[in-house]
Amino acid sequence: MKKLLLVLMLCAPLSVMAQKFGHVNSQEVLSSMPEFIKARGEIEATQKQYENDLKSMQDEFQRMADEYDKTKSTMNATKQQETEQNLQTMYQKIQQTFQDNQQNLNKLMQEKMQPLELKIREAIKAVGKNGGYVYIMDVTSGIPYISETLSKDVTTEVKTQLNTMK
Numbered sequence: 412m413k414k415l416l417l418v419l420m421l422c423a424p425l426s427v428m429a430q431k432f433g434h435v436n437s438q439e440v441l442s443s444m445p446e447f448i449k450a451r452g453e454i455e456a457t458q459k460q461y462e463n464d465l466k467s468m469q470d471e472f473q474r475m476a477d478e479y480d481k482t483k484s485t486m487n488a489t490k491q492q493e494t495e496q497n498l499q500t501m502y503q504k505i506q507q508t509f510q511d512n513q514q515n516l517n518k519l520m521q522e523k524m525q526p527l528e529l530k531i532r533e534a535i536k537a538v539g540k541n542g543g544y545v546y547i548m549d550v551t552s553g554i555p556y557i558s559e560t561l562s563k564d565v566t567t568e569v570k571t572q573l574n575t576m577k
Contacts, residue, residue, distance in 0.1 A: 412499040429433065433547040433565040437531055440569050446530075450523035457519055461512040468505050475501065517548045538565050541572075 441447050479494050486494065509541055539547045547565055 430545045431543055432562040433542065433544045434550050434554070434562050435535055435538075435547055435552060435564070435569050436566045437549045437569075438533075439526075439566055440531055440534075440552045440573065441527060443570060444527060444530075444573065447524075447527055450527065454516070454520055454523060456517055461516065465505065465509060465512065467486050468501075468508060472498070472505060530573065530576065531569065534569045534576060535565075537572050537576075538568045542568065 438575060475494075476498055479498060535547050535549075538544070542565065544563075544565070548557065548562070550557060
């Protein structure tokens with residue numbers, strides 16, 4: 412019985428050393444995906460459109476404010492109050508539009524990126540399963556140190572796996 416325990420204790424460290432660990436840079440994988448490049452283009456186009464719309468609203472607001480400043484002295488009190496109210500309403504509309512655009516942009520980013528991140532996770536799982544890895548850690552999640560001798564970089568394998576999943 413003691414001999415069996417001794418043999419098990421001696422073999423246990425060997426079995427730990429035989430385990431395979433891997434690491435991947437998911438940001439590198441993501442940025443190389445054609446779907447990501449397309450999604451990023453769509454997001455940037457939407458963002459540019461929102462910026463242009465907001466700029467046009469701000470220009471109109473500025474034009475109205477300048478016009479008000481020029482004609483303020485000749486306006487009666489009722490017209491001044493009405494114009495100031497219109498300017499205030501327009502300013503609030505610009506602020507609301509900015510907030511709505513930010514929310515819509517965040518939602519669009521999530522809609523476009525979530526399926527890609529899921530696809531990467533599935534590819535990592537497949538590489539892990541096919542390669543017999545115990546763990547595959549993502550270096551973009553802030554792991555301060557990974558031993559290059561004990562952990563294999565599987566980023567290339569994940570990219571290859573993604574290409575086979577199409």
